[in-house]
Amino acid sequence: KWGRRHPFMYAAAIPIAATYFLLWSPPQGWQDFHLFLYLLVLSIVVRMMISIYEIPSTALAPELTDDYDERSSLQAYRSYFGWTGGNAMSVFNFIVLFPLFATAAIPNGQFNPEAYRTYGMIASGLLLVSVLASSIGTHSRIMHLKPAPLLGVCHGGLVLQQGLQPGLHHAELRGDQGQLATGRLHPRGGIRTHRSGEQPLHAGAIQPSPERRQQIRGRL
Structure with a gap:
């Protein structure tokens, strides 16, 4: 019903989005050392949560097909959309998001902390949608996946x-x-x-x- 990979993929969706949002929304008024620990711990946790999703998700490709060309295509699409999505988000920040947060006190919105809080909210939502879309989109293939070798x-x-x-x-x-x-x-x-x-x-x-x-x- 759930397979070997999908329980991890589903379980990681909300933690990835939540921890990534918190990473870009640090508490205000904390001392530098406390902020350092906050960012350090959250950076590690975010990487761990992404790994919980990414490792089983990547392992799906060899199980979805035996054809070498199809496997290569799947990995190529994964890399393409991953890098394209990340780069598109960076372009969006500089062209759209940062200018929206330019003020008289902070002419360059890139230096406005509120811009990064908004970025964290948008990026977290996109991460949640992409993880769930990938997990739900491949769920119907679970019954066709190869069982683990004895x-x-x-x-x-x-x-x-x-x-x-x-x-x-x-x-x-x-x-x-x-x-x-x-x-x-x-x-x-x-x-x-x-x-x-x-x-x-x-x-x-x-x-x-x-x-x-x-x-x-x-x-x-």
């Missing part, structure tokens, strides 16, 4: 993705080398699954062939 390749072994086996609390993989967050790697192949309070249960062998191991090692 098995992956890591350091010459096979990795069982977490969260794909209901009731399994840990997955231990036997492979060739190293340690994984999902379990320990052992010299022989096979998966061991652990339930809470139970002894390990052997779930099946996934030993790759020697030829396949050589191919995997060659890629690392």
Whole structure:
């Protein structure tokens, strides 16, 4: 219903708009150091909120299509509209917004703090609309997206993705080398699954062939 990406995209919409507006509307009368901390914290939070949306949104492109050209086109459109929108907003500020806030005391509206408060309001609204439009516009594609792969390749072994086996609390993989967050790697192949309070249960062998191991090692 919601997919793997869209919950993050929807959840980030309002926080992105709210924190971006607050970033351009600092409290008045604060000391410089307090304003510095305010802007520092909000700058970090804004970046975090944008990342919560941007990372899953970017990850949608490879799942929407298998065609290389279509994937390239999707990324090209993303970059084009992103940069064009940002540049258009800058032009709007200098041609329209700043002149509106020119006063006798502040002839250049660029130096009027109220102009930036208004900019923050407009930009936050546009961010909210664009995030929701992107999320809602791709929502109908959720049922057609590829599911997460059950098995992956890591350091010459096979990795069982977490969260794909209901009731399994840990997955231990036997492979060739190293340690994984999902379990320990052992010299022989096979998966061991652990339930809470139970002894390990052997779930099946996934030993790759020697030829396949050589191919995997060659890629690392």
